Amino acid sequence: MNSTADFSVTKRARSTRGRAVLIAVSCIGVATLGATALAQGGFGDQPEVAATDSPSFIGMFFVSRSAGPDGILRTEWFGTILIWILLLLSVVGIGLAVNLATANSRRTILPSIQVEKIRKLLVRGAWKEAMVLNRNEQSDFGMMMQASFEEAPHGHSAMTSRVEQVAVETATERFRSIEPLNVLGQVAPMIGLFGTVYGMIVAFQSIVASGGSADPVALAGGIGTALVTTFWGLLVAIPALAAYAFIRNRVDAISSEAESTAIELLQRFKSAPAEAEGVGSTPAEPSK
Numbered sequence: 001m002n003s004t005a006d007f008s009v010t011k012r013a014r015s016t017r018g019r020a021v022l023i024a025v026s027c028i029g030v031a032t033l034g035a036t037a038l039a040q041g042g043f044g045d046q047p048e049v050a051a052t053d054s055p056s057f058i059g060m061f062f063v064s065r066s067a068g069p070d071g072i073l074r075t076e077w078f079g080t081i082l083i084w085i086l087l088l089l090s091v092v093g094i095g096l097a098v099n100l101a102t103a104n105s106r107r108t109i110l111p112s113i114q115v116e117k118i119r120k121l122l123v124r125g126a127w128k129e130a131m132v133l134n135r136n137e138q139s140d141f142g143m144m145m146q147a148s149f150e151e152a153p154h155g156h157s158a159m160t161s162r163v164e165q166v167a168v169e170t171a172t173e174r175f176r177s178i179e180p181l182n183v184l185g186q187v188a189p190m191i192g193l194f195g196t197v198y199g200m201i202v203a204f205q206s207i208v209a210s211g212g213s214a215d216p217v218a219l220a221g222g223i224g225t226a227l228v229t230t231f232w233g234l235l236v237a238i239p240a241l242a243a244y245a246f247i248r249n250r251v252d253a254i255s256s257e258a259e260s261t262a263i264e265l266l267q268r269f270k271s272a273p274a275e276a277e278g279v280g281s282t283p284a285e286p287s288k
Contacts (some may be wrong), residue, residue, distance in 0.1 A: 061232075062087070064199075064225040076202065079225035082195040086188060086232035093184050093236055097243035100178050104251050109140045109174075110258040118145060122268050127152075140170040141258040148266055156270040160263055167259035174251045178244060185241035192233015199226025 064079030106112075114137050121130040131149045134142050147166045148159040203222030 061228060064221070064228065076221065076225055079195060079198060079202075079229065082191060082198070082225075082229050083232055086191055086195075086229065086236055089184060089188055089191075090232065090236045093181070093188075093240040093243075096181060096184070097239065097247075100181065100247050101243070104174055104178065104247055106254055107139075109170075109251070109254045110261065111137075111139050111141065114139060114142060115261060119265060122265055127269075139258075140167075140174075140255060141262060143170060144258060144262040145265070148262065152269065156266065159266050159269060163259060163262045163266065167255060167262075171251065171255040174255070175248065178247050178251070181240050181244035181247070185237045185244060188236035188240065189233045192230045192236075195229025195233070196226040199223060199229065 062080075062083060064076040064083060114134075117133060118130050121127075121133065127149075131146070134145050134149070137146075144163045144166045147162045151158040151162045199222045201222070202225060203219050206219055206222060
């Protein structure tokens with residue numbers, strides 16, 4: 001397996017582990033909120049609570065309720081499930097944004113320490129030493145340089161073309177890794193809209209059930225479900241889309257910088273082709 005494949009496998013393994021941790025943390029967070037809601041009596045019928053009493057914070061934003069003809073607040077389970085799905089997505093979205101921002105930082109794409117080390121080695125003409133040093137690095141820049149070193153026997157043009165090819169591959173893979181944020185930002189408002197439609201259906205059914213003269217309190221349950229699900233849908237979508245745009249633009253900018261830096265370093269091979277002829281051969285590991 002070549003160095004490019006090794007790098008891709010390592011990066012996918014790290015990404016899988018990161019997402020597994022993210023899912024576990026999200027489930028724990030939502031379970032904690034659920035336990036809090038249960039402790040505060042957030043679920044089930046509330047015969048002791050009149051429909052005219054002021055609702056708690058849990059009752060407003062985490063549980064969907066409607067008032068029956070007898071004035072008792074009852075839980076709208078379908079609306080509540082939609083709210084908690086959106087709540088889970090909000091926790092996942094925050095964790096995913098943090099995870100992807102860390103995984104797509106400058107340190108993982110274009111580490112300045114690695115660039116300076118390789119630059120100093122190339123200035124001294126230590127081509128093989130630079131290749132050995134670069135082999136142990138797992139950044140996108142290191143991947144570009146390693147692939148270009150392997151093309152050294154074919155000349156400077158082949159090395160430059162290889163850098164450009166690897167730059168496109170690594171950037172595309174990173175864009176794919178952050179795509180879940182975009183999907184989350186697009187799907188969450190649709191779930192919120194689904195809750196909005198459901199809430200309006202509940203409100204109109206109360207009008208039909210009352211023969212056209214529904215109590216405003218009875219209407220408030222369905223309308224409240226519609227507004228709360230819309231609120232959570234937007235609360236999930238706005239940060240997710242903002243984080244997606246920020247991370248994507250940063251990946252694009254740093255990846256382009258890494259490509260231009262690699263091509264600039266390879267100009268030394270163009271001016272000294274005779275010394276670079278042996279770079280593509282596998283050098284011996286330094287003695288320990």
